[in-house]
Amino acid sequence: TQTVSQSDAHVTVFEGDSVELRCNYSYGGSIYLSWYIQHHGRGLQFLLKYYSGNPVVQGVNGFEAEFSKSDSSFHLRKASVHWSDSAVYFCAVTNNNAGAKLTFGGGTRLTVRP
Amino acid sequence: EAAVTQSPRSKVAVTGGKVTLSCHQTNNHDYMYWYRQDTGHGLRLIHYSYVADSTEKGDIPDGYKASRPSQENFSLILELASLSQTAVYFCASSEVGQGETLYFGSGTRLTVL
Numbered sequence: 273t274q275t276v277s278q279s280d281a282h283v284t285v286f287e288g289d290s291v292e293l294r295c296n297y298s299y300g301g302s303i304y305l306s307w308y309i310q311h312h313g314r315g316l317q318f319l320l321k322y323y324s325g326n327p328v329v330q331g332v333n334g335f336e337a338e339f340s341k342s343d344s345s346f347h348l349r350k351a352s353v354h355w356s357d358s359a360v361y362f363c364a365v366t367n368n369n370a371g372a373k374l375t376f377g378g379g380t381r382l383t384v385r386p
Numbered sequence: 387e388a389a390v391t392q393s394p395r396s397k398v399a400v401t402g403g404k405v406t407l408s409c410h411q412t413n414n415h416d417y418m419y420w421y422r423q424d425t426g427h428g429l430r431l432i433h434y435s436y437v438a439d440s441t442e443k444g445d446i447p448d449g450y451k452a453s454r455p456s457q458e459n460f461s462l463i464l465e466l467a468s469l470s471q472t473a474v475y476f477c478a479s480s481e482v483g484q485g486e487t488l489y490f491g492s493g494t495r496l497t498v499l
Contacts, residue, residue: 276428281426304485304486305486306486306487308488313492313493314492314493315390315476315478315491315493316429316476316488316490317490318488318489321486321487323486362429364486366485366486373431373444373445373485374431374485374486374488375431376428376429376430377428378426378427378428379426379428
């Protein structure tokens with residue numbers, strides 16, 4: 273069974289601050305990790321993904337995430353946030369690329385204050 | 387233009403009634419999914435489909451049926467709606483071999499009274 277844990281339900285920062293949203297997973301095999309963003313009242317939008325290779329992956333709008341096998345983590349970061357980054361962020365994991373069983377974490381609500 | 391379209395955007399249903407949620411995608415994707423989101427929580431997989439005329443059970447299939455009559459269309463059916471099925475429902479699609487990259491619709495907010 274694969275699980276995803278996002279330890280922070282809420283994170284509040286000021287515009288221009290850096291931010292790190294944490295994601296930890298548990299699974300013993302090969303996995304695909306991804307991050308999604310959900311703006312209020314909207315569907316989820318894909319941000320970035322990792323499967324292998326360079327553990328730091330770049331996504332849209334200045335987001336990046338770093339995979340750590342030793343820590344079982346896939347934390348999302350942004351160097352300088354904008355008010356429009358306020359949203360709920362979901363980490364997700366799947367153990368294959370067959371299209372099924374994408375498991376989501378509970379989400380982290382990021383609030384960016386002006 | 388939205389590639390995954392859900393209808394209706396919101397619905398109020400009565401307990402014991404039948405509810406059908408519809409999803410249409412223009413991505414030409416083979417895989418489609420139905421997820422449920424409860425307030426303040428992540429998404430849970432209800433049903434999914436690899437190909438037209440075939441559906442698979444996800445993690446929480448009880449009380450739900452799914453139908454995939456064509457590659458483009460995927461419906462979620464609640465034969466006897468219950469209060470506990472009040473939630474936001476999301477449809478998504480993905481390409482073959484890209485199961486970690488889902489394209490979501492805007493959701494259907496279902497309230498069962």
